[in-house]
Amino acid sequence: MKYGNVNIRLVSLLRLHCPLRGLGYIVELKGVPVVSVLVLSDEQIVRSRHHSRIFPADNIVLDPFVHAPHFTGCKSRELVTFSCWWSAGSFQNLTEPGALQMFYWKKTDLTKEWRECPDYSSSVKNECFFNKNNTVIWTTYCVRLSSKSQNITYDELCFELQDIVHPDPPVALNWTLLNVSRSGLNYDIMASWEPPPSADVSVGWLTLVYELQFRRRNSSHWKVLEHEFGTQKSIYGLSTGEEYEVRVHCSMRAFNNFGEFSDAIFVHVSEIPSKESTFTVTLVLIFGAVGVAIFLMLIIFSQQQRLMVILLPPVPAPKIKGIDTELLKKRKLNELNFLLSVGGMGGLHPYPPDLYQDEPWMEFTELDTDEPEPGEKEDNQRLLSLGHNNHCTNHGCSHTLSIPDNDYDPELPDQETLMLMAALLSSQPEKVEPCLGNQRSHSNPPALEVLDVPCPRLQASERGERPLVQTQLGGPHSWVNINFYAQVSDVMPAGGVVLSPGQQVRAPENAITTEEDKKKIGKMEGGEEESEGEEEEEEEEERINKKFPSQLLVVDPEAGGYTTESSGRQISTPDPSSPGEVYHAFPPPPPYLLHTTPLGDYQSLYILPNSPAQFLPPVLDYTVVQDVDSQHSLLLNPPSPQGSPSCPPQPPSKPLPTMPIGYLTPDLLGNLLP
């Protein structure tokens, strides 16, 4: 808009679309090219319906850099009085006092005319003070800044008193320490103040809300804490050693006109030397650690056994042949000593270590007199001096196992013989010959002869381990010669007794292991374990004597065919997976030929009838009785030509009748019986 090109209109309010700042009144007279523009600042344009002026054209101010006189503000402190301030702007000629006049008007005036400021403040320049007599609330006030002659209005302002209230700052700002944190690093304070005295809060004239601000001494950012009512507020989380500034200001409730801030107060809490506390804490920690350690030690020592079991589970100990922990527990001391002394290995092996050949069988032990182990041999011979039925061959000695018929005294001889057998049987199973021969040895009738022919091939490998003890069963000494036990695992309906396989069957080098055999062993093992007591054994034997006088199923424990009851038990208990059953010797049953077959880790005795084909392949630890000779000896070898010393290893794959090992059917039995 250029000077002279101003559009003139009669408007109430209009925004000038020109580079001039602010609004202006533009008056257009009908046909009168009078332009009246009054450029006012944006905030101060006020239009009242009573105000319509036409200014002469020379009042147009077009220079945007010229500031007209204007109001700088109107404020009330307590809703009772108020003041207005203005400035002359850049008009130099109006800076003298009195050049500008302020007029006011309030809506409730009846006359509706502008009155001059009732009190030009003498102390402050350009201030007009309205005292309480001139002040009304909830009523519109309009103030106007004009020149002395009232012909130019520079500024106009309208308001209601409650909207311009900015209360005075609160007084008596103070703080108290609430607490200090345990670490001594933080503390809380309670800041309190009083409402400004000018604001008459006590009569309820003003309801004030306060706002607290605080900051660190050197920070520039104030933290604001809002607060509704009340004249105290707690500040949490201040750091010790730092200085804080706190200030507060207030405003009327529901109005957001905060007044000036109070003077800031300084809050400072020095750091508390907490050395004592740290020392105490350290001490407590040390004592606590010591106490915990002592407690742990106590627990460990008191529960050592359990802890050891939990932490280090016991590894299954290797089976010690010949020693049964049960035996150790239950037997008497002299027997124990006997057991332990018999063994030539310092107690661990009461039996001659080379007592057995690889092939375990029940009632057959062979002493190898050619063995360059005289000590053991002597021991064995000493043991077996009860019955000298040694029948030595070039391969080894065979002995007969005599089983007395009816005059069997179950009591004493059993114990002794069992013990001996236990002692003898628990020797190293690897010494047992893998197979038995058909050799017969002279034996006391009615004795069960167990012949054993060492297999040549095995013997070669196991030279020096052949002290087979020849035992005889017969009378009280017969049991002594019996240096093995066979556990009756089951009793056949036809009268046969199934002997369970033994333990600790060592594998010969060319042992043949078959699944079937293992299965059979398993089946045998599945039989009852009746080796848990001497009495059981005796009963069993008796029963067997009475019931099955003509049958004998001897199953060789895996441990060289001979194990004592005790050893069998010992072996069986810790290692139930292995066929660890003890063999018992049967006194009365007629002699059977025991046949051992080498099988993998197991060597079993099979009682093979004359029709060995009827039997299942030899299971571990079982030796099939091949035949019973006239002397009631069990022939454990396959029905090879008699006297054949060689013992062809019975192939485990030899088909046997589909019958659990160790069981004899009646028809088979007939075959067996001579």
Add this chain to the structure above:
Amino acid sequence: MVPPIDTLKHGFPVYKNSGPKQTTTYSTDHRTFKLSNHPWQLRVKMGQVFLLMPVLLVSCFLSQGAAIENQRLFNIAVSRVQHLHLLAQKMFNDFDGTLLPDERRQLNKIFLLDFCNSDSIVSPVDKHETQKSSVLKLLHISFRLIESWEYPSQTLIISNSLMVRNANQISEKLSDLKVGINLLITGSQDGVLSLDDNDSQQLPPYGNYYQNLGGDGNVRRNYELLACFKKDMHKVETYLTVAKCRKSLEANCTL
């Protein structure tokens, strides 16, 4: 009260008016002297006092209880009106925020020069007047102010930021406050309504006043409505707070 009758003297009833004379006459006679301080009279007096004392005590307690109850009602009324004032301010600010700066200026000017419905209700406009007014007058004025907004408040513009679903809730709050003020009025009455007749007749012609400004979509009408509502709520809050503090026994009742 029946004047004490002295029939001892000469058989005629002697009334109170003549009491002093009688006493002076009887003063020389210590028989009559005793009569004025007759134990029977004393007993009567004491009995009266004893009868009065519990009544006084009871009335004391009752008045105290009534004062406590009154104070409680005042507190409730003040808190309610403060809440309404806050609501009014929020509504106004929200509406104001939706306006352009020019619009805001214009509407403010228009509003300031226009009239509110409650301008017809004469009320104290400064501190001196307010403190001069009795509690009952303040209560009455507050009652009228609240009443004048019961219906027009239903047309107020409610913004989403408020915790109010619709304007009917504000109307309900106003009605509740009106009931409360009524209770306070009945509780504060000393028996005689000390209102001027002029006050009771200056009921504002509300109802359709704001309708004249235009329809609901009228920005000017909405602005004026909200601004007037805010102003009136501040008025009522101030009056009730002053009345409460005047009735309260505490020194700083607003702290």
